[in-house]
Amino acid sequence: MVSRAASAATSTTGPRAATSTTGPRAATTTARGYRREVSPAAIDLLPEEHLRTAVDTLVRLVEAAGAAVIFIGAVIAVVQFLRVLPHRNPREFTRVRLTLGRFLALGLEFQLASDVLRTAIAPSFEELGQLAAVAAIRTALNFFLAREIREEQEEVGAPPP
Amino acid sequence: MTAVLLGAAALTSAAAVVTGLLGVVTTRRLGDATALLVDLLIAAALLRLTAQQDWPTIGVTGVLLAVRYAVGRRLAAQTS
Numbered sequence: 345m346v347s348r349a350a351s352a353a354t355s356t357t358g359p360r361a362a363t364s365t366t367g368p369r370a371a372t373t374t375a376r377g378y379r380r381e382v383s384p385a386a387i388d389l390l391p392e393e394h395l396r397t398a399v400d401t402l403v404r405l406v407e408a409a410g411a412a413v414i415f416i417g418a419v420i421a422v423v424q425f426l427r428v429l430p431h432r433n434p435r436e437f438t439r440v441r442l443t444l445g446r447f448l449a450l451g452l453e454f455q456l457a458s459d460v461l462r463t464a465i466a467p468s469f470e471e472l473g474q475l476a477a478v479a480a481i482r483t484a485l486n487f488f489l490a491r492e493i494r495e496e497q498e499e500v501g502a503p504p505p
Numbered sequence: 506m507t508a509v510l511l512g513a514a515a516l517t518s519a520a521a522v523v524t525g526l527l528g529v530v531t532t533r534r535l536g537d538a539t540a541l542l543v544d545l546l547i548a549a550a551l552l553r554l555t556a557q558q559d560w561p562t563i564g565v566t567g568v569l570l571a572v573r574y575a576v577g578r579r580l581a582a583q584t585s
Contacts, residue, residue, distance in 0.1 A: 404506070407555050408506065410555065411510055411513070411551075411552055411555045414548050414551050414552060415513045415517065415548075415552060417548065418517045418520065418545055418548040418549075421541075421544075421545065422520045422524060422545070425524055425527075425528070425541065429527060429528075429531055432531050432532055434532055434534050434537040437528065437532070437537040437538070437540070437541055438537070440541060441540055441541055441544055444541075444544050444545070444548070445544065448544070448547065448548060448551070451551065452551070455551070455555065474558050474559070474560065474563060475558075477563045477567075478554060478558055478563060478566075481554075481563065481566050481567055481570055482551075484570060485547065485551075485570055485573075488570075488573070488574060488577065492577060495581070
């Protein structure tokens with residue numbers, strides 16, 4: 345995360361985008377060498393570096409929320425497990441897993457949202473590849489969790505949330 | 506924030522190992538204890554993945570996801 349922030353910071357001054365604001369319309373050269381015209385009013389209203397900073401902050405907030413949900417869920421699951429441990433009933437374990445699964449699913453929704461946000465500022469193919477792999481893992485886990493929660497609810501007989 | 510997340514991931518991993526061991530010792534049923542262990546390890550991996558997104562971490566999380574899927578299938582086969 346630190347490196348991402350650093351890359352976002354350097355991109356504002358680095359060689360990624362060169363903007364010349366002379367003339368009635370400014371010409372911007374993108375990182376891949378394409379040249380596009382952007383009106384000076386648009387540059388004034390929403391400079392790219394401000395957009396990157398804003399999205400990076402949002403990504404961090406949403407990811408932190410997801411991580412907090414997952415950690416709280418893990419703590420609650422461990423406490424529940426310690427409570428049901430003396431009963432030695434494996435069925436109670438299923439309830440604990442159900443609780444943890446719900447928290448994981450909620451946390452994953454937050455993290456998937458941050459993945460979507462991050463696609464807006466991913467600067468390289470390497471980062472895009474990692475982002476795609478992480479999003480695929482999170483989506484697959486979310487799918488399996490939703491399915492298992494549904495099946496285990498039927499098994500335990502708990503009402504749907 | 507990275508240090509906090511890595512600390513939380515390490516704590517969750519330790520809790521997963523302790524939980525799994527306690528589950529096996531008390532119930533003598535490997536399947537249920539392993540399921541809870543793997544779920545908590547997945548939680549730890551997700552926390553670690555939030556802190557640092559590099560290929561080794563992504564690979565470990567992918568392997569854990571595959572293990573979780575296999576354990577889930579085995580449990581489903583036992584119950585049906």
